[in-house]
Amino acid sequence: MDRTGLGKALACWAVFGIVMCLLPFVVTTGTLRVFIFANFLAMFAMSWDIISGRTGYISFGHPFLIGVAGYTTAMLTYHLDVPLFLSIPAAVLAAMVAGTLFFVPALRTRGTYFALVTLAFMELLYGLTQVVQPKITGGTRGLSGLPSVVSGAVPNYYLSFLVMFAIGIVLWLIVRTRIGTALSAIRMDEDAVKSTGLNTTKLKLFAFMVSAAVAGIAGALYVHYLGSIAPRGIFEINFLFTILVAALLGGPGTIIGPIIGAFFLTCLLEFLRPYIPGTERYLIYGLVALVLYYYAPKGLYGIITWVLERVGVIKPEGAKA
Amino acid sequence: MALLEIEKLDVFYGKAQSLHGVDLNVEAGKIVGIIGPNGAGKSTLLDTVLGLTTRKGSVRFDGRDLAKIAPAKVVSLGIGYAPERGNLFPFMGVRENLLVGAYNARDKIDENLRMVFDLFPVLEARQSQETHTQSGGERQMVSLGRALMTSPKLLLVDEPTIGLAPKVCLDIAAALKKLNEKMGLTIVITEQNVNFAMSLAQEIHLLETGRIRLSGTPDELMKETHIKETYFGA
Numbered sequence: 001m002d003r004t005g006l007g008k009a010l011a012c013w014a015v016f017g018i019v020m021c022l023l024p025f026v027v028t029t030g031t032l033r034v035f036i037f038a039n040f041l042a043m044f045a046m047s048w049d050i051i052s053g054r055t056g057y058i059s060f061g062h063p064f065l066i067g068v069a070g071y072t073t074a075m076l077t078y079h080l081d082v083p084l085f086l087s088i089p090a091a092v093l094a095a096m097v098a099g100t101l102f103f104v105p106a107l108r109t110r111g112t113y114f115a116l117v118t119l120a121f122m123e124l125l126y127g128l129t130q131v132v133q134p135k136i137t138g139g140t141r142g143l144s145g146l147p148s149v150v151s152g153a154v155p156n157y158y159l160s161f162l163v164m165f166a167i168g169i170v171l172w173l174i175v176r177t178r179i180g181t182a183l184s185a186i187r188m189d190e191d192a193v194k195s196t197g198l199n200t201t202k203l204k205l206f207a208f209m210v211s212a213a214v215a216g217i218a219g220a221l222y223v224h225y226l227g228s229i230a231p232r233g234i235f236e237i238n239f240l241f242t243i244l245v246a247a248l249l250g251g252p253g254t255i256i257g258p259i260i261g262a263f264f265l266t267c268l269l270e271f272l273r274p275y276i277p278g279t280e281r282y283l284i285y286g287l288v289a290l291v292l293y294y295y296a297p298k299g300l301y302g303i304i305t306w307v308l309e310r311v312g313v314i315k316p317e318g319a320k321a
Numbered sequence: 322m323a324l325l326e327i328e329k330l331d332v333f334y335g336k337a338q339s340l341h342g343v344d345l346n347v348e349a350g351k352i353v354g355i356i357g358p359n360g361a362g363k364s365t366l367l368d369t370v371l372g373l374t375t376r377k378g379s380v381r382f383d384g385r386d387l388a389k390i391a392p393a394k395v396v397s398l399g400i401g402y403a404p405e406r407g408n409l410f411p412f413m414g415v416r417e418n419l420l421v422g423a424y425n426a427r428d429k430i431d432e433n434l435r436m437v438f439d440l441f442p443v444l445e446a447r448q449s450q451e452t453h454t455q456s457g458g459e460r461q462m463v464s465l466g467r468a469l470m471t472s473p474k475l476l477l478v479d480e481p482t483i484g485l486a487p488k489v490c491l492d493i494a495a496a497l498k499k500l501n502e503k504m505g506l507t508i509v510i511t512e513q514n515v516n517f518a519m520s521l522a523q524e525i526h527l528l529e530t531g532r533i534r535l536s537g538t539p540d541e542l543m544k545e546t547h548i549k550e551t552y553f554g555a
Contacts (some may be wrong), residue, residue, distance in 0.1 A: 181420065
């Protein structure tokens with residue numbers, strides 16, 4: 001991206017930031033709560049995107065990382081009264097340690113096998129939280145009455161948005177560096193990356209650590225926003241699919257795409273709620289996802305950039321010179 | 322002392338042995354051709370030099386044993402590799418593909434880019450073009466360029482003419498000759514196209530079923546009945 005392109009992109013980030021900061025002045029508290037969930041989903045989807053969208057290592061066990069962070073801060077605050085400014089960093093660290101567990105199978109497997117191994121991690125933690133030391137984890141009912149970081153819809157909205165916005169910009173900048181390019185190259189042909197003298201192990205470890213840190217931050221803040229954590233809420237397959245669909249629908253490997261996808265998906269589900277109150281609305285969003293992914297594999301981000309290229313706002317990338 | 326010394330090299334893919342006791346020395350400043358049919362072990366030999374396979378035997382580069390050295394480190398020691406069919410990153414532009422090769426020679430990026438664009442001017446005009454939209458010849462040029470971006474002392478080129486038009490083969494040959502004669506780059510090239518290898522290399526080795534069958538200069542090998550019958554149908 002040249003200087004003009006970078007300037008335009010930063011301007012887009014600034015406009016997005018300003019619009020989102022003004023939102024509490026124009027929408028109801030109820031709508032704001034919808035956007036809080038969208039912010040958290042965007043963080044989860046970006047975290048997934050760094051591993052799976054960027055390096056091509058498809059993770060089906062991302063809630064494992066979120067759950068490790070969520071349970072760490074929940075147990076520390078619930079049982080030991082550890083203040084949030086200590087429990088949340090501890091949760092992020094725990095998620096990063098969990099990220100290294102994810103990384104070990106990535107040294108030997110990829111594709112379907114890697115996806116299944118990560119799914120097994122999630123299922124394992126799902127089982128463990130329910131049966132091992134239920135007094136500590138809260139068992140199947142989980143832990144509730146957790147302290148919140150801030151109270152009220154507006155402060156929670158600003159907190160979730162500002163953290164999501166900061167994570168988005170940092171990740172977006174990372175993928176614009178040569179490390180980001182190398183991570184994309186791993187997705188396309190890992191052996192070719194090795195043959196150019198790049199240490200793919202270190203690069204993947206970096207991606208996994210960044211992803212785990214983001215999942216840790218988002219997971220810890222999420223449980224304190226909800227005020228509770230339960231195995232079904234975190235490790236349910238619907239939660240995993242919502243993260244995956246948000247990233248894929250928005251545009252995998254782009255960082256901005258998962259943000260767009262998260263907002264689109266959350267708003268779509270809320271828009272459908274008055275008409276289809278039950279879980280049947282997931283069928284509608286599944287259909288929308290299917291159609292979009294079939295006709296626009298680069299996701300909503302691809303559609304938006306295509307439109308912006310057509311109207312001349314941005315220059316086409318990868319065009320024939 | 323040879324720049325690359327390979328001694329008693331055995332390579333295995335699981336239980337299947339692909340190379341059997343291969344001995345090969347590559348002197349600095351030479352172009353060495355490895356010819357042979359499909360499945361002879363040519364690509365395996367180059368992959369093994371880079372450390373991408375499981376092996377027994379010794380591979381030394383510039384006096385240094387490459388056993389237990391990771392491929393990334395091998396490249397940083399001065400071995401550039403242009404694999405068969407390029408193995409490019411299809412949804413990246415030409416320039417990005419070249420820059421992925423530049424991580425080990427970050428201080429020479431501009432200099433190496435200039436060298437690649439001088440060698441293949443068509444790439445300079447198409448820097449932003451994604452490589453999946455390029456012709457086979459252009460992709461081969463990007464592959465060679467990416468290997469050159471590592472500032473190699475030894476360039477390994479795996480079947481560069483596969484599927485290419487005769488005119489493009491000549492362009493590739495001219496570029497490799499220029500790299501060897503003007504820049505003193507040592508090149509090991511594997512080829513099924515025996516004519517191409519004979520026209521380019523100063524020393525040829527015939528690899529068949531994982532064993533070196535014949536070695537010599539192109540003129541010497543052209544006199545061999547086996548070469549004449551098998552590769553020229555004489």
